[in-house]
Amino acid sequence: MDKETLPRWGWLLVGLFVAAMTANLFNLLVLGQAGFPDEYQVITVITAMAPVLIYVGVWYDEERQQYWEQSQAHIVGDVVFLFSGAAIGSAIAIVAVADFGLRQFLQDILAMVTGFMLAWGLFWWRNPTLYRSETDQ
Template identity: 65%
Template sequence: MDKDRLPRWGWMLVALFSVTILANMLNVVVLGPAGLAEEYHVVTVIAAMALVLIYVGVWYDEERQEYWEFRTERIVGDVIFVVVGAIVGSGLAIVSIGEFGFSRLLQDVLAMVSGFVVAWGLFWWRNPELYRSEDDGR
């Protein structure tokens, strides 16, 4: 894929749209019939979107290209951390605020914020060297 074909936000938009469709298909075809309650369908979308928000930046930014030199097992572990973090963060948010009577939109937005923060926090915790600047001194 040619990074110069689209700006960063363009790649992010295309990827977010794609994973949202895939996550919703997973919800309709697999998780819904398996018994997952509809208010938790947003969790799969958040987990997929968290991957895009983190990894498009790592892929697009030249100063973070060293990440792709890690062993495949480490990258797979990072992906698992991101997905599990997004699921746990957004799921806990839905469970915590479910009884307050918030609108579904507000509940979903709060779950997104929570899921994204936990997912990015876990990714940063495993890869702090990607976010240090050259003049950081550490």
Template identity: 65%
Template sequence: MDKERLPRWGWLLIGLFLAALGANLLNLLVLVPTVLPEAYRSVTVIAIMSPVLIYVGVWYDEERQSYWEHSRARVVGDVLFVVAGAALGSAVALAAIIDLGLSSFLQDVLAMAAGFLLAWGLFWWRNPDMYAIETDR
């Protein structure tokens, strides 16, 4: 894929659209009818969108290309860590606010913020060297 074909926000928009589409199909066909309560359907969307938010930046930024030199197992482990963190963060946030009488839109936004923040925090925790401030003093 050619990075120069689209700006970063274009790749991010395409990735988030495809992730949301896949997550909603998973919800519609598998999870909501069988195991997941309807109120928690956004957890799947948040969990599947979180790697897109993190990895588009890692893929697009030239100064972060060294990340791809890690082993495939390390990268897959990071992705699974990010997905699990996003699912956990958004599920805990939803569990805490589900009975407060907030609109479902506001519940989803708060769950999204908690899930994405936890996912990014866990990615940063596993890869602190990628975000270190370099000084030449």
């Protein structure tokens, strides 16, 4: 994939679209058939989108290319942390606000914010030097 083909926001948009479509297909074919409630299916969408939000920036930014020099085990561990953080964070948010009578859209937004923030926080916790500027070092 050539970075120059699309601007950063284009890669982000394509990645988020593919992640959302894949998660919704999973929801339809697996979770829907298993009887998983519709209001909780947003968790899979958030979990699929979280790595896209983080890794497009890491892949696209020249100052973050040293990340890819780490071991494969470290990168796989980061992805596991991202998936876990997004799933746990969004699930906690949905369960916490489920009985407040909020609209589904607002519940989904709160779940997205919580899931993405926990996923990014775990990623940052494992890679704190990745986001330091040149003046901080």
